[in-house]
Amino acid sequence: MSDSKTDKQWQxxxxxxxxxxxxxxxxxxPFSGALLHNRQSGYYHCACCQSPLFYSDAKFDSGxxxxxxxxxxxKDAIRYIDDHSHGMERIEVRCQHCDAHLGHVFDDGPTDTSTRYCVNSAAMSFQNQDNKER
Ligand SMILES: [Zn+2]
Structure with missing residues (x-):
């Protein structure tokens, strides 16, 4: 499943x-994103295709x-791609549905998953759990 929009359409x-x-x-x-300090319960969607990516109970303050x-x-919300750019070995995370770049994932998370998805605020849109407009 892939979104076939052209670059021009996305732009x-x-x-x-x-x-x-x-x-x-x-x-x-860093520290510029609108969702960085969002503490509300709800869903984080891909800003491009609105696929759900994360739920608020997985969010934590990593600093x-x-x-x-x-x-x-x-599991299937996210695509993982080896990223060797900038002289670093990182794993890029993308939206499985539309291939949007989201951020990177690291294995130094403080919770029991030991995983830290570090995601650009601009790549997500937030929807309150009660479905009301914010
Ligand atoms: Zn997407």
């Missing part, structure tokens, strides 16, 4: 920051400057 549809992060693989400035989660909402 027209997404706000510039989301476009740069999700489609060009850029990283937002790294980006929203952090200890597990995805389900």
């Amino acid at each position: 027209a549809e997404l706000d510039p920051q989301t476009y740069r992060v999700c489609r060009l693989g850029e990283t937002e400035a 790294c400057g980006w929203p952090s989660f200890d597990r995805p909402i389900h």
Whole structure:
């Protein structure tokens, strides 16, 4: 399953920051994201295709400057890609559905999953659990 939108369509549809992060693989400035300190209960969706990625009970404050989660909402929500850029060995995480760049995953998480998904705020949209508009 893949989304066949062209780069031009994404650019027209997404706000510039989301476009740069999700489609060009850029990283937002640390401590800048709107969802970093969000403590509400609800779902974090892909900002591009609205697929659910994380649930709020997996979110924790890692102090790294980006929203952090200890597990995805389900195994198939996320794609993993070896990232050798910037002279580092990292694992990039992308939306399984539309291939949007989300962030990276590390194995130094403080919770029992030992996993830390470090995700750009701009790559996600948040929906309250009660489904009401914020
Ligand atoms: Zn997506």
